Amino acid sequence: MAVVQSSGTAEPLVSPVSSHNEWDPLEEVIVGRLDGATIPSRHPVVACNIPPWGARLQGLAAGSRYPRVLVQRAREELEQFVALLESLGVTVRRPDAVDHQHRFGTPDWSSRGFCSSCPRDSMLVIGDEIIETPMAWPCRYFETHAYRSVLKDYFRRGARWTAAPRPQLTDALFDADFSVPVDGEPMRYILTEFEPVFDAADFVRAGRDLFVNRSNVTNRTGIEWLRRHLGSGYRVHEIESRCRTPMHIDTTFLPLAPGKVLVNPEYIDVDRLPDIMSSWDVLVAPEPDPIDERLLKVTSMCGKWLSMNVLMVDEKRVIAERHHTGMLRALEGWGFEPIPCDLTHYTPFGGSFHCATLDIRRRGTLESYFG
Numbered sequence: 616m617a618v619v620q621s622s623g624t625a626e627p628l629v630s631p632v633s634s635h636n637e638w639d640p641l642e643e644v645i646v647g648r649l650d651g652a653t654i655p656s657r658h659p660v661v662a663c664n665i666p667p668w669g670a671r672l673q674g675l676a677a678g679s680r681y682p683r684v685l686v687q688r689a690r691e692e693l694e695q696f697v698a699l700l701e702s703l704g705v706t707v708r709r710p711d712a713v714d715h716q717h718r719f720g721t722p723d724w725s726s727r728g729f730c731s732s733c734p735r736d737s738m739l740v741i742g743d744e745i746i747e748t749p750m751a752w753p754c755r756y757f758e759t760h761a762y763r764s765v766l767k768d769y770f771r772r773g774a775r776w777t778a779a780p781r782p783q784l785t786d787a788l789f790d791a792d793f794s795v796p797v798d799g800e801p802m803r804y805i806l807t808e809f810e811p812v813f814d815a816a817d818f819v820r821a822g823r824d825l826f827v828n829r830s831n832v833t834n835r836t837g838i839e840w841l842r843r844h845l846g847s848g849y850r851v852h853e854i855e856s857r858c859r860t861p862m863h864i865d866t867t868f869l870p871l872a873p874g875k876v877l878v879n880p881e882y883i884d885v886d887r888l889p890d891i892m893s894s895w896d897v898l899v900a901p902e903p904d905p906i907d908e909r910l911l912k913v914t915s916m917c918g919k920w921l922s923m924n925v926l927m928v929d930e931k932r933v934i935a936e937r938h939h940t941g942m943l944r945a946l947e948g949w950g951f952e953p954i955p956c957d958l959t960h961y962t963p964f965g966g967s968f969h970c971a972t973l974d975i976r977r978r979g980t981l982e983s984y985f986g
Contacts, residue, residue, distance in 0.1 A: 628773030630743040632975050636820050638872045639979030640929040643706040644972045645734045645765060646697055649690050650712035652681045652730035652964060655754045660789055663805050664831050664862045668913045678727045680716060681963065685914060688960040693971065696934075696956055703928055703954075708975070710734065710761035719757060723785045726753040731761040732964035734973035736863070738762065739815035741825075741845065742981060744775040749782045751812040751832045756784070769975070779840060782810050795859055804861075806834040813837030816863040816970060818851075821870045822982040824891070825851045828864035852889045858882040865969045866920040871898070871951070872930040873984050879920050891985040898949055901941040906959065915962035924967035926974075928954070934968050 631643065655661045657677040662670045697707050715728030729752070737758045739746045745766060747759045759766070759778075770776045782788065793805040806812065813833040818841070819826050825845075827838050842851045854868050858881075861867070869877045877898045878885060885897050903922040906912060922939035925946075935942055937955035946953040958967050 630769075630773035630775070632740060632743050632745055632769050632774035634740045634820075634974045634977045635742060635979055635981045636822050636977070636984075637870050637974075638927040638930050639977035641700075641703075641705050641927070641974055641977055643708065643976040644700060644974050645708045645710070645738075645762065646693070646700070647730075647732040647734050647964075647971050648709050648712065648761075649681075649686050649693065649730060649732060649964060651714040651716065651728075652686060652732065653715040653727055653754075654679050654681060655729050655752065656726040658726070658753055659793065660751050660805055660831065661754070663793065663795060664860060665916045666918060668915075672913060678716070681730075685910075685960070685963050689964060692957045692960050696958055696968065696971070699934065699954070699956055703932075705928070706976075708765050711764050713761045721756075721783070723783065724753055726756065729754045729758065730964055731758065732961065733816070733966045733970040734762065735865070735966070735970050736814045736816045738973055739818060739841075740973060740975060741820070741849070743773070744777055745769065745975075746815070746841075746844075747776075747778040748815045749779045749810075749812050749837065750814055751782070751784065751788070751806060751834075753784050756781075777844075779813075779837075779844075780811060782812050784812075785809075788812065797859070802859075804829070804834070805831045808834055808836045811837040811840035813841065814863060816865055816966075819864055819868065819870055822984050823849050824983070824985055825849060826854050826864065826868060826870075826889075827851055828854050828856055828861055828867055830856075830861035830863065832862050852891070854889070855884070855887050856882045857884065863966075863970070866918065866923045869923055869925070869969070871925075871927055871933065875949070877923055877925075879923060881920070894985070896949075898945070901945045904939045904941055906938070906962075908959075911959065911962055916965045917962045917967075921962060921967045924969045926968040926972055936967060 654676045710731045787809040817828045817833040867879045867882045875896045903919045922942045926934045932952045935953045943953045
């Protein structure tokens with residue numbers, strides 16, 4: 616862990632934040648919560664990123680509270696997930712409960728909030744630093760405020776705490792003529808390069824190398840901001856995705872252990888991965904098990920490949936969705952020890968195990984895994 620000299624004291628502070636990759640032994644994590652969850656306010660950048668049924672529902676109910684039946688089932692599974700983490704010896708921190716239905720705004724626009732379900736989106740941990748990200752959805756503008764109690768505690772104890780430039784999110788950031796590209800058309804995105812925006816969940820970490828998915832919430836200017844901020848000690852590699860509506864890399868490309876990466880065969884052409892991946896084992900995700908529950912089909916904010924959204928406890932143990940038996944068998948066949956858990960009813964709130972967490976401390980050091 617990083618040691619920081621505290622002003623006015625003789626004793627150095629040992630940062631409670633220290634995480635360099637996706638697989639070192641997990642010691643502390645932030646898990647989201649669903650209190651005050653509000654259906655995202657209407658905006659083209661929201662509608663273009665979620666499945667068609669979810670987009671229709673979102674447009675009709677924008678700004679309303681999530682139905683109690685959705686929140687209750689998801690909360691039950693989330694609390695069981697928290698209990699599992701604690702049984703594995705992991706310290707779990709939670710955001711404050713806030714009412715995301717309050718309206719807020721800037722001189723250019725106003726919106727209601729969303730929820731605190733996915734800390735992986737709004738904060739990026741690189742070593743002993745937590746970076747608040749400049750997200751493109753207006754309804755998520757103040758989302759990190761729910762985590763401020765935790766962030767201030769980490770800062771007082773020695774962590775570095777940074778916030779990327781807060782975006783304006785004016786119309787200049789969004790392509791007014793955007794339409795989702797169909798197969799065979801050149802890739803295009805709703806975002807312009809007006810200013811830096813990115814979600815942390817479009818990045819995954821492998822020591823001194825980070826991998827990023829340009830998407831409808833992460834533009835090239837945002838990627839360049841992070842590259843310059845991290846400096847010469849890190850390399851940032853862009854992953855080419857065939858997804859027509861890309862948003863977040865952790866259902867496309869996810870390093871699981873040194874030399875092993877899980878990829879989505881629908882979105883990734885393994886022959887077009889960065890050259891540095893040539894020495895790694897590329898694990899091709901099996902077809903996800905179908906979700907038959909009609910309510911989840913029409914309310915999910917996620918695609919079918921959420922089966923890939925696993926959380927590594929260490930290099931061997933991995934928490935994965937109980938429903939996706941094909942993925943559980945594949946993980947076992949690849950030499951991992953899957954720990955089944957339920958979180959399918961979290962999909963209306965934007966994710967699964969990887970999305971719902973932010974690993975704060977993993978026991979390990981900064982290394983290069985690519986020679």
